[in-house]
Amino acid sequence: MAGFSRAQAVSFAILVAIVILAPFFVYPIVAMQVMCYGLFALGTNLLMGSVGLLSLGQAAYFGLGGYTAGYLVQSLGLTPEIGILAGGLAGGLLGAVFGWLAIRRQDIYFAMITLALAQIVYFGAVQLTGFTGGENGIQGIPRSALFGLIPLGNDRVIYAVVGVVFLAGVLFVHRVIHSPFGQVIRAVRDNEPRMVSLGYRPASYKRIIFILAAVLAGIAGGLKAMVMGIQTLSDVGVTTSGLVVLMVLLGGIGTIFGPVVGALIVVAMQYYLAPFGAWVIVIQGGIFVICVLIFRRGIVGEVAYRLKSPL
Amino acid sequence: MVMVLGKPLPLLFGQLLLGLINGSFYAMLSMGLAIIFGLLRIINFAHGAMFMVGAFVTWGLLTYLGIGFWGAIICAPLPVGLLGMAAERFLIRPIYKLDILYGLLLTFGLAQVLQGLATNFFGVSGVSYDPPAAFARVVNLGFMYMPLYRGFVVFAAIIVCGGTWLIVEKTRLGALLRAATENPALVQAFGVNVPRLLALTFGGGVALAGLAGVLAAPLYAVNPGMGSDLIDTVFAVVVIGGMGSIGGAILTGFGLGIIEGFTDVFYPPGSAVVVFVVMAIVLLARPAGLFGKAA
Numbered sequence: 001m002a003g004f005s006r007a008q009a010v011s012f013a014i015l016v017a018i019v020i021l022a023p024f025f026v027y028p029i030v031a032m033q034v035m036c037y038g039l040f041a042l043g044t045n046l047l048m049g050s051v052g053l054l055s056l057g058q059a060a061y062f063g064l065g066g067y068t069a070g071y072l073v074q075s076l077g078l079t080p081e082i083g084i085l086a087g088g089l090a091g092g093l094l095g096a097v098f099g100w101l102a103i104r105r106q107d108i109y110f111a112m113i114t115l116a117l118a119q120i121v122y123f124g125a126v127q128l129t130g131f132t133g134g135e136n137g138i139q140g141i142p143r144s145a146l147f148g149l150i151p152l153g154n155d156r157v158i159y160a161v162v163g164v165v166f167l168a169g170v171l172f173v174h175r176v177i178h179s180p181f182g183q184v185i186r187a188v189r190d191n192e193p194r195m196v197s198l199g200y201r202p203a204s205y206k207r208i209i210f211i212l213a214a215v216l217a218g219i220a221g222g223l224k225a226m227v228m229g230i231q232t233l234s235d236v237g238v239t240t241s242g243l244v245v246l247m248v249l250l251g252g253i254g255t256i257f258g259p260v261v262g263a264l265i266v267v268a269m270q271y272y273l274a275p276f277g278a279w280v281i282v283i284q285g286g287i288f289v290i291c292v293l294i295f296r297r298g299i300v301g302e303v304a305y306r307l308k309s310p311l
Numbered sequence: 312m313v314m315v316l317g318k319p320l321p322l323l324f325g326q327l328l329l330g331l332i333n334g335s336f337y338a339m340l341s342m343g344l345a346i347i348f349g350l351l352r353i354i355n356f357a358h359g360a361m362f363m364v365g366a367f368v369t370w371g372l373l374t375y376l377g378i379g380f381w382g383a384i385i386c387a388p389l390p391v392g393l394l395g396m397a398a399e400r401f402l403i404r405p406i407y408k409l410d411i412l413y414g415l416l417l418t419f420g421l422a423q424v425l426q427g428l429a430t431n432f433f434g435v436s437g438v439s440y441d442p443p444a445a446f447a448r449v450v451n452l453g454f455m456y457m458p459l460y461r462g463f464v465v466f467a468a469i470i471v472c473g474g475t476w477l478i479v480e481k482t483r484l485g486a487l488l489r490a491a492t493e494n495p496a497l498v499q500a501f502g503v504n505v506p507r508l509l510a511l512t513f514g515g516g517v518a519l520a521g522l523a524g525v526l527a528a529p530l531y532a533v534n535p536g537m538g539s540d541l542i543d544t545v546f547a548v549v550v551i552g553g554m555g556s557i558g559g560a561i562l563t564g565f566g567l568g569i570i571e572g573f574t575d576v577f578y579p580p581g582s583a584v585v586v587f588v589v590m591a592i593v594l595l596a597r598p599a600g601l602f603g604k605a606a
Contacts, residue, residue: 111415293405
């Protein structure tokens with residue numbers, strides 16, 4: 001694979017194998033959920049890892065993608081691929097506007113601004129009941145036929161679609177990070193004044209990354225709406241924004257495979273710890289604290305550090 | 312009935328009061344955030360959770376120890392402040408040298424832990440707390456009827472904000488605090504125990520959130536989510552005001568509360584988002600915030 005280090009090529013092969021074999025071992029819906037959140041976290045990590053921008057409002061794009069896909073497929077009867085693409089497009093457009101605003105400030109302010117802007121989307125989703133269904137959300141989104149031809153009602157077919165989109169997302173993010181564009185992005189993160197003096201415009205690079213992250217979030221949200229057949233307010237809420245940041249942190253900021261591992265653990269935790277109610281939130285918060293205090297490289301980051309090879 | 316801009320005057324005064332009350336909480340919380348950020352360079356995401364803890368402590372003091380509202384005003388901020396000092400000592404101190412964003416992530420996790428624990432013990436809907444008997448009535452001001460406790464909250468918030476401003480700007484302790492904000496190494500060289508100052512500042516800032524929680528207990532349902540509902544708006548207030556000055560945080564807090572209150576009269580669906588929209592406009596016109604220095 002072009003641009004893959006040995007360790008990355010092996011990891012990708014393992015990932016492909018896991019994606020193919022997972023439905024034989026776990027409930028396919030859970031595996032698909034992991035991939036949707038994985039895609040979402042991949043985009044968020046583009047922001048956190050390559051540019052060093054912490055967004056606490058990524059759920060806005062994820063949720064908007066889900067609502068857009070859900071609305072188009074359920075209310076307008078369009079096909080799923082159009083719904084998902086429109087979800088990505090909607091996420092990207094919103095990201096273009098919000099990114100343009102948020103990138104005016106740095107660091108901590110950037111994080112607070114993304115959070116506040118995402119609240120506009122959340123309250124919008126509460127009130128625009130014609131589009132979002134308000135408190136009820138969009139229920140019973142049909143799994144209509146892909147391209148009008150391939151029926152998605154079959155769990156295996158939709159699993160294949162999600163798997164392909166997810167793996168394509170992993171390759172895409174890897175491509176972005178290892179492109180000349182990605183090198184400029186990292187240089188901006190490491191020393192912004194130097195890049196300015198070299199004649200680059202850091203703000204426009206940050207904007208592009210912000211939009212890419214939003215597009216990935218939108219596609220992930222659209223896919224998830226198709227998989228679950230339901231889209232609710234919790235997908236646009238701040239909890240979801242926090243969850244995706246936790247996935248990135250736990251898996252390893254700035255790694256390719258970290259967000260996927262983070263998504264796997266967080267989704268599995270939510271699924272298997274569901275009977276314990278609010279303890280899940282306590283545990284998630286505790287993991288946040290522990291990661292920041294003693295495990296800042298994250299799981300994949302730690303492995304990569306030991307192997308001395310980026311993953 | 313007197314009408315102004317097509318709305319009855321008592322309605323406008325009622326909304327002004329509601330706006331002032333919300334503004335009171337925005338002001339008290341964003342002031343604490345600004346003080347903590349000024350010295351510790353930490354954005355305390357757990358500030359809303361500490362506010363919530365303050366409200367639950369108020370309820371607990373009455374329920375388990377029979378200490379009423381007036382006692383709680385004195386007693387409740389203490390444990391909250393101690394909790395903050397413990398958090399500073401064991402969680403935040405190890406990460407001072409790291410990127411500023413880790414502080415936000417850590418306190419985000421801390422907020423989740425506190426909110427999750429409160430949900431486990433008290434349920435999502437929480438508990439209720441009655442206003443003190445002396446304030447449990449409504450007075451006729453001539454132009455409107457005002458529940459006395461609401462007036463008291465605004466009054467108390469002004470006293471708290473003014474008092475804090477005086478301490479920071481006019482006392483020796485405040486001078487130390489401002490000096491340490493400018494140059495901690497130099498202040499340490501003069502024999503001031505800066506680590507203790509940091510712990511006290513964090514504890515003090517958090518105790519202010521706890522005090523706001525005491526004032527909020529009789530006003531809102533005491534529930535685990537009361538802090539997280541507020542913190543998003545308070546962050547927007549902080550972005551609008553800029554974290555440069557305490558006075559700025561106070562003014563912005565009250566101002567936005569009032570704007571929010573009036574938006575509810577003229578365009579009800581907009582009241583939930585007006586603060587965020589104002590934030591977007593301020594970012595366009597004055598990216599450093601109204602009272603901020605350029606970052």
